Structure formats: C-alpha cells, structure tokens
Amino acid sequence: xxxxxIHPRVLSAGQIPRPNNFFYRIFSSQRxxxxxxxxxxxxxxxxxAKTYTQKRLVEKEIAxxxxxxxxxxxxxxxxxxxxxxxxxDQSLEEQARLNLNLKKPDEKVIVIEAAxxxxxxxxINKTTISxxxxxxxxxxxxxxx
Numbered sequence: 001x002x003x004x005x006i007h008p009r010v011l012s013a014g015q016i017p018r019p020n021n022f023f024y025r026i027f028s029s030q031r032x033x034x035x036x037x038x039x040x041x042x043x044x045x046x047x048x049a050k051t052y053t054q055k056r057l058v059e060k061e062i063a064x065x066x067x068x069x070x071x072x073x074x075x076x077x078x079x080x081x082x083x084x085x086x087x088x089d090q091s092l093e094e095q096a097r098l099n100l101n102l103k104k105p106d107e108k109v110i111v112i113e114a115a116x117x118x119x120x121x122x123x124i125n126k127t128t129i130s131x132x133x134x135x136x137x138x139x140x141x142x143x144x145x
Contacts, residue, residue: 025034085091096102103109 101109
C-alpha cells in the first residue's frame with residue numbers, strides 16, 4: 001500500500017521545474033528587462049522629441065508670418081488712407097499752393113525771407129583757420145577782453 005501513497009501537490013518556487021539554459025536565464029533577468037525597457041523607451045522618446053522641436057519651429061514660423069501679415073495689413077490701410085487723401089480736392093489745392101505757387105483769387109501772398117548772417121560766419125572761420133590751439137588757450141587763460 002505504500003506504493004500507491006498519494007502525495008499532495010505543493011506549488012512552491014522550489015518545486016517548479018525551470019529550464020537551465022542560457023536564454024531562459026537572460027530573458028527572465030530583471031536587469032535584462034530593464035535594459036530592454038530603457039532601449040524601447042529611448043526608441044520612442046527621440047522621435048517624439050524631434051517631432052516636438054519641429055512642431056515648435058513651425059509654430060514660430062506661423063507666428064512670424066501672422067505678424068508680417070498684420071504689418072502688411074496696417075501698411076495697406078495707411079496707403080489706402082493716403083490714396084483717398086491724395087485724390088481729394090483739399091490735397092490738390094495744397095499741392096498747387098506749395099509746388100506751383102498758386103493762390104486763390106482775392107488772396108494775398110506774403111513771402112518772408114530769412115536774413116543771412118554771413119559776416120559772423122566768415123569771421124569765425126577766419127579766426128579758427130588763422131590761429132593755432134596753443135594761441136587760443138593762451139588768450140583764454142592770460143588775456144581778457
């Protein structure tokens with residue numbers, strides 16, 4: 001009767017048969033799994049980083065183009081305002097007065113010329129050319145007017 005004695009099965013780590021080959025030991029190692037996970041993570045992170053930098057460059061370029069568009073639109077509106085002013089009668093009258101020296105009937109024009117003071121500028125030029133710096137300093141410190 002002892003031959004047919006029933007032994008209970010115990011599921012413990014010591015009784016599970018494990019293959020003892022090289023590949024099983026490598027693939028079941030925690031270090032190997034950590035290295036494989038790190039490599040896999042790097043393979044995902046680098047393309048993501050590259051895509052992110054490209055996205056940032058494109059967004060910056062879009063912002064620059066939008067800024068240029070707004071600048072051109074403001075310049076365009078200023079030019080349209082100038083065109084409407086130049087096409088007006090007021091602008092035509094102003095240009096005729098300034099460039100063609102025209103006047104309205106019954107209007108008096110007075111021209112005031114600025115008086116030129118050439119004598120003082122000539123005297124200043126003569127004194128600066130004829131005297132040396134040493135003479136000017138000597139006169140400044142030792143001779144008084």
